[in-house]
Amino acid sequence: MDSAEHSGTGGTAGPGRRTRYVLVGTGNRCEMYIRSLLDDHADVAELVAVGDTNPGRAEHYRRLAEEISGVRIGVLDPAELSRTVREQGIDRVIITTPDWTHADYICETLHAGADAVVEKPLTVDAEGCRRIGAAVEETGRHVVVTFNYRYSPRNTALKDVVRSGRIGTVTSVDFSWMLDTVHGADYFRRWHRQKENSGGLLVHKSSHHFDLVNWWLADSPERVFASGGLRFYGRENAEARARAGAPGHDVEGGDPFALDLRTDERLSRLYLDHQHHDGYRRDQDVFSDGISIEDNLALVVDYARGATLSYSLNAHSPWEGYRVAVNGTEGRAELEVVERAAVLPAGGGSPVDPSVTVGPHRGGARSRGERLTVQRHWGAAEEVPIRNGAGSHGGGDRLLLADVFRGPGEDPYGRPSGYRDGVAAVAVGIAGNRSLESGLPVRIAELDLGAAAGAHRSEVPA
Numbered sequence: 070m071d072s073a074e075h076s077g078t079g080g081t082a083g084p085g086r087r088t089r090y091v092l093v094g095t096g097n098r099c100e101m102y103i104r105s106l107l108d109d110h111a112d113v114a115e116l117v118a119v120g121d122t123n124p125g126r127a128e129h130y131r132r133l134a135e136e137i138s139g140v141r142i143g144v145l146d147p148a149e150l151s152r153t154v155r156e157q158g159i160d161r162v163i164i165t166t167p168d169w170t171h172a173d174y175i176c177e178t179l180h181a182g183a184d185a186v187v188e189k190p191l192t193v194d195a196e197g198c199r200r201i202g203a204a205v206e207e208t209g210r211h212v213v214v215t216f217n218y219r220y221s222p223r224n225t226a227l228k229d230v231v232r233s234g235r236i237g238t239v240t241s242v243d244f245s246w247m248l249d250t251v252h253g254a255d256y257f258r259r260w261h262r263q264k265e266n267s268g269g270l271l272v273h274k275s276s277h278h279f280d281l282v283n284w285w286l287a288d289s290p291e292r293v294f295a296s297g298g299l300r301f302y303g304r305e306n307a308e309a310r311a312r313a314g315a316p317g318h319d320v321e322g323g324d325p326f327a328l329d330l331r332t333d334e335r336l337s338r339l340y341l342d343h344q345h346h347d348g349y350r351r352d353q354d355v356f357s358d359g360i361s362i363e364d365n366l367a368l369v370v371d372y373a374r375g376a377t378l379s380y381s382l383n384a385h386s387p388w389e390g391y392r393v394a395v396n397g398t399e400g401r402a403e404l405e406v407v408e409r410a411a412v413l414p415a416g417g418g419s420p421v422d423p424s425v426t427v428g429p430h431r432g433g434a435r436s437r438g439e440r441l442t443v444q445r446h447w448g449a450a451e452e453v454p455i456r457n458g459a460g461s462h463g464g465g466d467r468l469l470l471a472d473v474f475r476g477p478g479e480d481p482y483g484r485p486s487g488y489r490d491g492v493a494a495v496a497v498g499i500a501g502n503r504s505l506e507s508g509l510p511v512r513i514a515e516l517d518l519g520a521a522a523g524a525h526r527s528e529v530p531a
Contacts, residue, residue: 087115088474089159091145093174094166095121095130097339098188101466102163102473103130107137109467110474117157120145121166125343150174154181161186167260168267172197179210186213186473190276191491193268195499195516198492202519205488213473214491216280219484220465220472223406223439223455224281227393228482230402230443230453231285237399239286242378246278246391250412253364253384254326257302257355262362264502269362271295271498275382278391279370280486280494282380285395287483288372289493293500294510297366301385307356325412328352368501387412388435400445410435492518 090106092099099119106114116134119142121127127144134142145153147166153159162178164171164187172192178185191214192198205212218224231239248256256274260266267273283290300306330341330352340351364385370378389409395402411433444450458464468484477485496518500511 087113088161089115089117089157090161090163091118091120091150091153091157091159092116092130092163092165093120093145093147093150094164094170094188095119095123095126096165096167097336099130099163099165100133102165102186102470103134104137105467105470106474107134109470111138114474116142117159118143118145118153120147120150122147123343123346123349125346126339129339129343147174150177151181154178154183159183164188168193168273169265172200175201175212176204179204179208179212182208182210184211184213186215187491188215189280189491190268190272190495190498191488192495193266193272193499195518198495198499198518201488202492212488212491214486214488214494215469215473216277216284216484216486216490216494217462217466217469218277218281219284219482219486220468221462222457222465223404223441223463224285224465225482225484226441226453226455227395227402227404228285230441231395231397232287232482235400235443235445236395236397236402239376239395239397241376241396242282242286243394243396244278244282244378244380244391245393246275246380246382247386247389248274248382248384249386249389249409250326251409252389253386254302254355255328256362256384257360257364258328258353259351260349262353262360264361267362268495268498269502270382270384271363271366271368271501272495275366275380275498275501276491276494278380278382279497280490282370282378283490283493284483284486286372286374286376288374288376290370290378290497290500290513291373292371292510292512293497293504294369295366295501295504296368297363297382297505299360299363300365302355302364303360304356304358326355363505366501368497368504370497400443400448403442403444404440406439407435407437410437 092102103116103119106116116138119127119130119134131142131144150162154162161184162174164174164178164185166174168190171187171190175185175187192201201212230236256262256270261273279290330337336351344350366382368378368380370380372378388407388411390405390407393404439455441453441455442450443453455463458467472485496513496516499516500513503511503516
């Protein structure tokens with residue numbers, strides 16, 4: 070990788086000094102970083118402060134961090150980020166804020182003299198890509214984008230199959246992602262429901278998936294054609310189903326699409342207790358007005374070396390998981406993952422917290438699990454073993470966080486990712502959104518994403 074993209078180290082602290090961090094954005098996602106930094110990597114990393122525009126949530130995580138570490142943790146005013154970086158000698162800023170703010174915080178961090186660690190997606194639009202690329206070039210600082218799906222053993226196993234040449238040269242990829250009526254619905258309750266905030270699911274969620282394809286193929290996307298729309302959630306869709314006499318959503322007198330934060334202690338303490346600070350509602354009605362993102366999406370993506378991706382996303386599936394088929398000149402690889410086999414009525418085992426993707430291990434004929442199969446031409450299918458570790462995503466999150474906080478070692482799979490990888494991932498979604506607007510195919514080169522877009526794949530070994 071370009072040295073301006075990824076430093077190859079866990080931080081910029083000198084010998085004998087721990088890398089000093091601040092974290093901006095104290096929503097649900099940040100806890101993973103706080104616990105890992107203070108538990109597993111406290112010998113090399115130091116959390117100086119946490120910050121959020123909502124002071125209640127910032128205080129919630131400040132207390133949690135102090136309980137874990139036993140030392141005083143400060144509260145950062147995000148408006149004072151640059152001054153804090155300079156005066157406190159901060160080496161790295163972890164950014165887990167809403168998507169539309171990423172470009173602002175990344176650029177401010179780099180110009181203040183620190184490196185940035187940012188949750189996917191890198192940013193939501195072409196302007197953000199250009200600004201981040203310019204800031205990297207001007208400052209020489211580093212940006213790490215945390216694509217944890219790369220580290221999941223099942224996805225690494227598929228990468229190993231493709232790079233080994235067992236199925237020959239890749240000609241096409243079929244990729245279907247199913248978000249269920251717990252997890253999928255949740256994007257329509259939160260700030261994600263407005264496209265200007267998240268870029269829609271093509272950017273916020275699917276950038277994970279496009280990054281996987283870019284990484285599996287070690288190739289660059291060039292042209293995108295998209296189709297889709299809001300076909301299930303939203304007031305108009307609900308009313309149309311009611312007029313058509315479709316069954317209602319009541320289950321034992323309750324609405325299974327309604328999220329009652331009071332029934333989940335963690336979500337209540339994090340969001341409901343602090344709603345008065347900024348008026349943000351974590352539990353909006355998925356069948357209300359004001360939703361501008363799509364819940365059904367399909368794309369065709371052409372790659373530089375000739376492969377074609379056909380991709381679909383459904384956000385109201387009865388089960389959660391994905392299916393990938395990679396076709397090659399010498400065979401085919403298939404990966405099927407069932408993360409939640411069914412969404413059951415109240416009391417049936419489905420979680421209240423939609424971020425939890427474990428649930429019933431069986432859903433009628435469907436079982437939770439994963440399977441990778443390879444079949445060469447003129448041969449029988451063979452199952453490829455997947456060796457999972459402890460923790461979420463088959464132990465993948467622990468591997469990612471070790472790379473973030475300690476620095477990546479030699480990795481034959483090239484899993485650590487920098488801002489160029491982030492641009493390549495969001496490029497597909499940004500082009501897809503443009504295609505949805507125009508009804509025409511869109512060439513990524515025409516989006517003006519900055520120098521990073523065109524140079525990306527030549528810097529990553531196949």
